Amino acid sequence: MLHLRMIVPADRTDEAVACIEKSIGTTHLAVLPGAARDPVGDLVMCDVAREVADELLGELGELGIEKDGSISVENIDLSLSHRADQAEEAAPGEGADAVLWEHLAESTHEESTLSVTYLAFLAVATMIAACGVVLDNAILIVGAMAVGPEFGPLAGICTALVQRASRLALRSLVALLVGFAVAMALTVGFSLMMNGFNLFHDYQVTAERPNTGFIWKPDMFSFVVAVLAGIAGTLSLTSAKSGALVGVAISVTTVPAAANAAVALSYGEYAQARGSTEQLLLNLAGIILAGTLTLFVQKLLWAKQRERTAKAAARKATAQP
Known part of the structure; x- marks a missing residue:
């Protein structure tokens, strides 16, 4: 209620x-x-x-x-x-199953606004992921995924496409692009600083890295997981089950891919940087595609539900003395 x-x-x-x-x-x-x-x-x-x-x-x-x-x-x-x-x-x-479109628009508006706090969370998450890829530590990668706030702008783009809200789409797109650009630039600086303190080494970046090497090697499984995560994340927002967003956050390699690209750039490993960027774009595209389609299907289903509600209300009005 x-x-x-x-x-x-x-x-x-x-x-x-x-x-x-x-x-x-x-x-x-x-x-x-x-x-x-x-x-x-x-x-x-x-x-x-x-x-x-x-x-x-x-x-x-x-x-x-x-x-x-x-x-x-x-x-x-x-x-x-x-x-x-x-x-x-x-x-x-x-x-x-109910969708409160006003609530969805309001929540995505708040989560998709470019702010200092949003940039700070995304930058910190990317730096944590940078430590994870250099140390080949899957736990740090999972932690970085959970910290990253990027699903807010992604949900905003999906909502804007379905609701045809151009201003929300622009705001979300700016938050997404500027956020990742700033986070990656800061992570490049962070990597150089860590290298200066002799905490990061070039051989760690070029090593096999069995636990995190997948980050810069995108394949169809990456896209499939991103699509499934987009569906789950959208459903969690529309059904007010926000706890599921944590699971969504740690199932896609957006922040880790951005971090790996930044670290690779700082060491001149352009092949890794290119692969990581492809991984990032593939995941973003999969989430946006799945989220938009999920909202569109929900909108169609809820339109039918509203017809049934209107008929029930008419019966209620007829039955009243």
Whole structure:
């Protein structure tokens, strides 16, 4: 269940309440006239099943509430209510399959913004991966994958392509390209510094490296894994199962590939740098392709779900005296 808290202009409160009352899967409706002070309006609250929340938010958005008031959505971790149980049962579909497009757009907007923190995380992750490739240490590679924040811009690009949001696409693309460029440049400097301290050696870069040599040798398995990771990552975002993102992060070699390319460049190993760059681009392409297709399929399926929801709501309205 989700909890909606709205500040509604007084002249639109009746319309907002009507939208909530006619929607199936809603309960615990409360209206506090004149309770809001900034902006001025009525405070309207209700609980809604996740399955029907996207459609309800769309209807409320058409009233201009988000422009002249506000709409806040919160997850309800525990609801001890028989009426809430009935609302969830009445809503068609499963909550885990529901997509809140407004929430997805908002979350990807935040995660795909080029910021100092984003650059710092990506640079640190790339440097950790650089240590991993030089030492041929798979544990450091996994750690670097988990630290890397690059899935945010990738998800932003996928969302922008499906929703046709050009500004989100541009913001995400800038964050992705500039982020990797800065991280790789800093890692080149880091590698030279480590070499100066006699901690990195050229023979370590040119050695066999059985644990990490795959990073600069892309093949079809790299693309397959990237596609599967893109599907899993997108599903984890749309179903609010963020814990799965950790598994996604450590299944693709984006950050390690960027790190290996930077280290190879610092030692003049251009063949490795080229192979690592190909690995990086292959993984990025696989994730974007899979993520976009996953969102597109979800959008089609959810359109059918909304039709079923509308029919159920019509039956509910007909049954009311």
